[in-house]
Amino acid sequence: MEEKICKFLANKKIKNASVIVLIGVKHSGKSTIAKKIASQLKIDAFDIDEIIEKKAQSSVRDLYKKKGKDGFFQAEFDACEEFVKTIGFMQRFEKIVVATGGGICENEKAIEVLKKINKSVFVFLDVNEKTVIERILKNSQKTGSLPPYIARKNPKDNEEVKKIFHDFFVKRRKKYKKLANVVWKI
16 A cells, blocks of 8 residues: 555645545545555644544434434534634645545535635545445444445345445446546555
């Protein structure tokens, strides 16, 4: 992975960016890769989901269950605004990387806040569908629940989960590719 990160960081758009905004579907590795990039460049890494969880004192999944889509989108928007305020001073002096939530492509208000950041670059982590669904299934075994967009369709088995996810993945992938300045095939 370190070699891939070095190659990625050599990209001209990345070199010239002051803020690297990582976008992609749930479980594509945004948070992990943000930390690795930050470590490589010795810069700060932020995570929008962590900002949400800190403010809500709840997990992102629980917040979504309690507040619904609109309530969650408002929390995500607020977290993006807080992030932009936090980095305002820092951005003048250093590069920053931020991981976004897997559904931010659906939250136009939050995207607009992040797009206003001077010299930002949106990087879509284009991860293989099979890899992502394996991560989701593994995580659901640990947590005892599937992501809400899958769970609300009441899948009977893993094959149904994969079918639901496939349709979701295709739709989201198109949105992320459209938002991205850089597509990073992982």
